[in-house]
Amino acid sequence: MTRDLSRLIRPKSIAVVGGGTWCAEVIRQTEKIGFDGAIWPVHSKSSDVAGHKAYPSIDALPAPPDATFIGINRRATIPVVQELAAAGAGGAVCFASGFSEAIAEDASGNDLQADLVAAAGDMPILGPNCYGLINALDGAAIWPDQHGCARVESGVAILTQSSNIAINLTNQQRGVPIAYVATCGNMAQLNQADIASAVLDDPRVTALGLHIEGFTNLRAWEALAAKAHAKGIPVVVLKVGASAEAQAATVSHTASLAGSDAGAAALITRLGFARVHDLPVFLETLKLLHLSGPLSAPTIASISCSGGEASLMADTALNSGLTFPPLRDEQRTQLADALGPMVALANPLDYHTYIWRDAEAMAKAWSAMMTKDIGLTLSVVDYPPENRADWDCATDAAIKAHKTTGRPITVVASLPELLPPDVTQTLIDGGVVPMHGLREAIIAAAATTEITSPETTPLALAPAEPSKRPQLLTEHEAKTALAAHGLDTPRSVSVTDTGTLTEAAKSLTPPLVLKGQGIAHKTEAGAVKLHLSAADLPAAAADMPTDRFLIEEMINDGLAELLVGITRDPAHGFVLTIAAGGTLTEVLSDSVSLLIPASHETIRDALSSLKIAPLLTGYRGAPPANITAILQAIDALQAYVLANLDSLQEAEINPLICTPTRAVAADALIRKDMS
Incomplete structure (x- = not known):
């Protein structure tokens, strides 16, 4: 069911049910952010809450509220939700805890959560066990605590399951304009994909950041990815936690290679999202996307007035996927004209300090570096706490270079604390991206290059309930079953x-x-x-x-050995692992994971990413392996799995011996429900 969240996230009227400190704070925060709609406290015993007339019940309100904060205990929350739904309210935030998240302490938690969902019916609800949401575009804070959001005209949307992380993110001092913040709590009714989809309907949202503890409803995520791509909204994911289900299969090498996070990583890639691994990079990536968008190419230029900083930048970018293209002749000419004969010209560039304080000359040099083939230019500047006037030239030069070339540039402080808020805002106003920390800047820039169009073929979904009686087929049985789907066997x-x-x-x-x-x-x-x-x-x-x-x-003319395996992962579908095979599989740790069905193009890219890829393409005069045969073998394995989705636990070929003419399964394993 697709629910209309527009009234909940962009309300004209807000009701607050309850009279405690949390409810009073919701009213204070709503007023603080400049909400110009109606605020209606609901309290059965008080005539006034936080300076506003209180109403004794939901049915006494002047009209069905667009958004409601329910700040009462868990059992009382359910009838209030039912009343709101019956009245035609736009949606509610369920603040109370003690639902499914507390099942270890109270077995009734799951039943209460089911009752809550039933009471809501078609009316959207956030939570339970969540803080709610902030709309800094229109000025609405259905939020029971402090936060750092201020009104913005456009900005990024951030969704998280953790209310405390949401508070921390809103208080960032990195210049990220936050348009929406929403906490999802238990996701009893709405999951993050549902909420994110609603937020993307607002054209003022420029990028989407998702802090995810676990994926649910994969079809909703596929729909979100398609919608974000169609609207041109880049998505960044900070995925934490691990799926225990992905480790359920322990018989095969595939299971140990895939690990608990492989399914999540493969899903994020398949959806076309960027993935980061910590909060500072998460914010820097969102800021870069808001101000500049994804890099047009995985190429960067670096400018600094210190050889040490130039070397540090080069080392920081090592293995990031970003490269420093060498300077072309016309760039060398322009740089020599701006910098003089005493500067060694290279990328990264150490321009020394000969032109320091000359913003025009600095801008001329910066502009020479900012050619169309460069995805992002980084100017390394750390602003001292005192006597900062001498550093204004670096700010002015970056802004002028951006205006002259129209190309993206960031001023990045090697130490995050040495980029003050006022300089940050000046750079933003001038179209320059301020970035806090070399590592953060490099990883954020690289992350934007991961944003791609999503896979359009729907995922193969695992059944909700795990197999009850998995059994291991013999190798002969496994090979016979796979051969029926086209696998080449000895x-x-x-x-x-x-x-x-x-x-x-x-x-x-x-x-x-x-x-x-x-x-x-x-x-x-x-x-x-x-x-x-x-x-x-x-x-x-x-x-x-x-x-x-x-x-x-025996197969005697093998050029390389691969492992190709698929494991059942209820959280993410079925994980296809392709790795260096044979007896050294774990030792080499050379693997990549995808989700099925995977296309030939995706599988080719995966094969080329392996360390042993040169063995497949012809190494030191050896003939190449038959890539078409390898693709056919993987197709056969996928076909078998797709035909046995309800019963399969895992299937593996190891090794798949790759020869100049064949790809032969020398060994195979299948574990499935035989009931």
Whole structure:
């Protein structure tokens, strides 16, 4: 169900139910931010709350309120929500705790949360267990505590499940104009994607920042990604926590490689969002997106008056995905004209201090660096606490260079505290991005290059309930099942009688491989023997801890070995892991995770990102692997999983032996519900 949140997030009237300190603070904050609509306290025993006439009940209000803050206990909250819904109110913030988040202490919490959702019906509710929302564009703060928001004409929207983090973010001193803040609490009815979608309907929102503890309703996230892309609104995600479900499967190498966060990372990438990992970078990325937008290319230029700062900038950008293009001849000419003969010209540029205080010459030099192929130019300036007048030239030069070239530039302080609020605002007014910290600036700039168009094919979703009776198929059973979907496997024979091994192998071409069946990690158990003839098989089988065997023809012309596995992750769908395969999978730690269904283009990009990618494309004169065959093998695995969504726990090919002509599954594992 799609609910209309417009009245809740852009209210003309606000009701406040309750008479405690929290409710009085909501009224104070609403007045403080300049709300010009009606404020209606609701209190059964008081005639006045915080200087406003109080009404004894919901039905006594002059009209159904657009937004309501419910600041009473959890059990009393439910009938009030029901009254508001029946009256046609626009929505409510449910402040009380003690619902599903408290189930460990009170088993009735889940039932109360279900009752709350039922009482709300079609009326949107935030929470429970949340502070609410702030609209700094129109001046509405349905918010029971202090905050740092001020009225803005446009800005970024920030959504978080944590009320305390929301307070901290609103009090930032980095010059980020915040248009909306919303806390989601338990998300009993509305999840973050629903709220974010409503916020994006406001054309004054320039970027969206999401602090996410966990994803729910993946279809809503897909819809949000499509909407944000269509509107040209970039999205930044700070994902914390880990999905325990993603670690449920522990039999395969895939599970240990994927870990708890692989599904979330793959989902964020698939949605076309940028991901960051801490609050300072989160804010700096949002600020860069608001003032300048994503980098047009992953290229940067750096300007500083110190060789130490130039080196520090170069080192900070190392492995970030950003590069420093070398200067072209025309740039060298322009820089030499502005800086004179004593400056070594390079990118990063140490311009020394010969032109310090000459804002015109500085701007000329900056402009020479800000060519169309540069995604962002960074001028490193730390402003001292005293005698700052001598540093005005750096501010003026950056602003003039931006106006001259029309290209994005940031003034970045190597120490965040050395970029004062007044300078920050001056730079913003001049179209220059002020950034606090070299590391923060580099990571934020790199993050914006991750913003892409979302995948349009819907995710394959895992069932809500986990499999009750997962069982491990034998390698022969797994390969047979996967071969039915097009997987290339070695010619083989399954044997259950050691006395018939030699006879059974006569149809196969040596060298042969003998494998014991019914063992998860066969190599560690000594249940794999290579380079055998038919006559060698009985002796090789004697040492194996099983009486079931698989005899296969060896694949001798392999160029590289891959692991390709898919694990069930109820939080994010099904995680496809592609990695360096064979016995050194964990040692090499060379893997990438996607969500299925994954396209050939996405899989090709994943393959090229692996450290062993050169082995696939022809290394030191060796022929290249057959990439088409590799894609077909991965297609076969995906096809099997898509046909078994309700029962599959995990499926893995390791190794997938990549040859010049084939991609052959030398081993395979499937764990699924056999009921």
